[in-house]
Amino acid sequence: MKLIPRVDYMDWLDSYPQPDLIKVLVGQRRIGKSTLLNMYAKKITEKNPNASVVELNFENPYDFRGESWQEIFDKIMEKTTSNSDNYVFLDEVQILPEFERLINGLRVQDGINIYVTGSNSKLLSSELATLLTGRQVSLEVQPFDFSEYLQTQNSSNIDKYESFRNFMYFGSIPAYLDIKNSSSDIAALKMASNILETIIEKDIFERYEVYTKADFYKIFDFVLDNIGSPLSSRNISGALATNKINIDPKTVTRYLDILESAFLIKKVNRFDVKGKEILKTFGKYYVNDPIFRQVRLGKTPLDDSGHLLENAVYQHLKRHYKDVKIGKVGDNEVDFVARTNEDYIEYFQVALTTENKETLLRELKPLKNIRDNNLKYLLTLDRDNNPVYDGIRKLNVVDWMLSRH
Numbered sequence: 450m451k452l453i454p455r456v457d458y459m460d461w462l463d464s465y466p467q468p469d470l471i472k473v474l475v476g477q478r479r480i481g482k483s484t485l486l487n488m489y490a491k492k493i494t495e496k497n498p499n500a501s502v503v504e505l506n507f508e509n510p511y512d513f514r515g516e517s518w519q520e521i522f523d524k525i526m527e528k529t530t531s532n533s534d535n536y537v538f539l540d541e542v543q544i545l546p547e548f549e550r551l552i553n554g555l556r557v558q559d560g561i562n563i564y565v566t567g568s569n570s571k572l573l574s575s576e577l578a579t580l581l582t583g584r585q586v587s588l589e590v591q592p593f594d595f596s597e598y599l600q601t602q603n604s605s606n607i608d609k610y611e612s613f614r615n616f617m618y619f620g621s622i623p624a625y626l627d628i629k630n631s632s633s634d635i636a637a638l639k640m641a642s643n644i645l646e647t648i649i650e651k652d653i654f655e656r657y658e659v660y661t662k663a664d665f666y667k668i669f670d671f672v673l674d675n676i677g678s679p680l681s682s683r684n685i686s687g688a689l690a691t692n693k694i695n696i697d698p699k700t701v702t703r704y705l706d707i708l709e710s711a712f713l714i715k716k717v718n719r720f721d722v723k724g725k726e727i728l729k730t731f732g733k734y735y736v737n738d739p740i741f742r743q744v745r746l747g748k749t750p751l752d753d754s755g756h757l758l759e760n761a762v763y764q765h766l767k768r769h770y771k772d773v774k775i776g777k778v779g780d781n782e783v784d785f786v787a788r789t790n791e792d793y794i795e796y797f798q799v800a801l802t803t804e805n806k807e808t809l810l811r812e813l814k815p816l817k818n819i820r821d822n823n824l825k826y827l828l829t830l831d832r833d834n835n836p837v838y839d840g841i842r843k844l845n846v847v848d849w850m851l852s853r854h
Contacts, residue, residue, distance in 0.1 A: 453597045453623075455485060457769075461588055462489050462564070468533065469584060471552060474566045476590035477712035477737055478652065479624040479644045482566040485590065486538045489564070493536055500534040507544040518551040525555065533560030543567045556584065566590075568652050569710055589712070591768050592738050593621035595761075595850045601626050610832070613847045617761045618750040620738035641740040645713075652711040659704070664696050666745075668704045672714055672734045673742045677756035677763075679719075679731035705734075712737050717763065720774035720786050722796075722819055733775055735763045758846065759784060759799045762828060765850050766797070781815035794823040802831050803843070816841050 458474075462485075465472055474482050483506060490502050503525050507513045513521070529535040537555055542548045542565050555561050593601065598621045599612060619629075624644060629637035659665045671685055682701040689696055708714045718732045736742055739757055766773045766787045776783030776796060785797040798816055803809040816825045817839060827843040836843050 451601070452484065452488065453593065453600050455481070455488075455597065458485055458588070458590060459489060459492070465586055466562075468560055468562045469556070471556060471585040472562075472564045473585055473587035474564070474590050475587055475712075476566075476568065477592075477622075478568045478648050479622055480590050480592060480712075481623045482568075482590050483540050484623070486540055486564060486566060490536065490538055497534055499532075500536060501528060501530045501532075502536045502538070503528045504538045504540070506540040508541045513545065518545060518547045518554075521545065522551055522554050526558070529558075529561060535561045536564070537561055538564045540566050541568060543569050568648070568712070569656065591764060593623060593626070594765055594768050595621075595847070597621070598626070601630060603630055609851070610830075610847055613850075614750075617754075617757050618739060619743065620740040622738050622740060625738075625740055638740075638744065642744045645741050645744050648711050648713065653707055657707050657710075659707070660700065664694070664700070665704050665707075667694055668696065668701055669708060669713070670745050672705070672708070673736055673745055675734070676736050676742070676753075677733055677759040680734055681731055684731075713741065715763075715767070717773060717775050719777050722776050722778045722783065722786065727774070735760045737764075755799075755801050758801055758830070762797065762799050762846065765853075769853060770795075776815070776819075778815050778818045781818055783815045783819070794821075796823060796825045798825075798827045799846070800827070800829050803827065803829050804831060809838075813838055813841055 462472060474485060476482055486504070490504055493500055494502055505512045505521070505525070516524075525537055529537075539548075539552070542552070545551060552563060552565065555563055595613060595616055598616050599607070599609065601621075601623075602612065619625075622641065622644065625637050625641045628640045653659065653665075654662070667689060668685065671689065672680070682698040682705065685701050686696055686698040705714070705716070709716060714734050714736055716732050716734055718727050719730070720727055739760060742748065763773065763785065766785055769790075770787040771790050771792070772788040774786045776786040783796050784799045787795050787797065789795060796816055796819060798812050800808065800812045803812055812827055816827065819825065825841045826849070827838075827841055828846040828849055829843065830846060831843070832845055833843070835845070
């Protein structure tokens with residue numbers, strides 16, 4: 450696959466030149482973290498040919514053969530120089546036992562810039578945060594957004610609206626798209642299945658105590674089948690019990706947390722727009738990439754298109770906005786309340802189409818009940834002339850994504 454620039458991630462890395470800050474990229478396996486590190490290392494050497502760059506991928510047996518953290522430390526230090534232009538890239542560092550001691554050992558040396566990736570959010574955030582309080586910055590790497598997805602397509606003569614449907618249904622994991630664009634849909638689906646299996650086996654079953662794997666998969670499948678629906682551990686437990694599957698709510702909570710730690714799903718909390726407070730009950734879950742829904746549930750692309758569209762909008766907001774929540778306005782719900790990087794609030798309602806007048810009125814109602822002057826949007830797949838209803842802007846979701854990336 451041709452390299453996609455992923456400009457916002459590269460800009461983020463550029464924004465932290467301080468050697469005393471550990472730069473951490475986290476995210477699901479096969480999402481492109483290693484490629485990002487390689488691209489950034491190349492950028493550094495092109496800018497400064499005299500820089501000392503050390504790259505270690507702990508999944509690569511040529512780089513890591515089971516050495517201790519002290520041995521890795523010595524190997525790195527042998528390749529550094531006495532000047533301040535030393536760059537160390539540690540890919541999938543959580544594989545190394547006591548990796549945090551390696552990072553801290555490198556950090557206290559003068560003039561070493563450290564870049565780290567990992568596929569487990571809690572492992573990195575908890576252990577590193579404890580050791581490196583105030584000395585690290587982190588960012589989650591996500592699947593390609595739609596503008597990046599279009600760049601992966603082999604033809605320059607493509608219909609962006611038709612491409613969006615494939616993006617919405619099948620997602621945008623780089624490794625999956627590489628196979629899909631060069632081989633076949635069957636081979637690509639097999640690749641996605643292998644990726645998911647590796648995530649669950651390596652990042653979950655090898656690192657967490659899962660009492661019953663069958664129960665774990667039942668909870669995962671239930672969430673995948675109900676993306677964008679209000680859920681709680683108790684109502685998931687109750688719904689499974691109706692099919693004689695008895696899983697305690699506490700176990701449900703634990704398994705949901707584990708799925709989040711491996712970046713497979715994301716919980717979004719509800720926010721009371723009028724009361725300006727986060728609500729503890731009935732958040733929603735979204736899947737990091739919809740291809741996993743296809744892998745686990747075997748649904749056709751047309752199944753549940755409304756929630757798949759909502760999932761795509763959430764992923765875009767999560768990538769390009771500072772914060773995203775579900776909105777509650779009285780008895781109504783606004784799909785998303787998003788805070789921009791400039792700290793402005795924007796409201797979003799999402800629907801496949803509002804060509805039917807009743808549907809239009811229903812989707813506009815929650816937004817009309819918000820009595821502030823923040824921007825309000827209705828996002829659909831309709832291709833009309835972007836009408837405005839009482840200050841609420843209706844936009845085609847494809848055009849909106851391409852203009853807001």
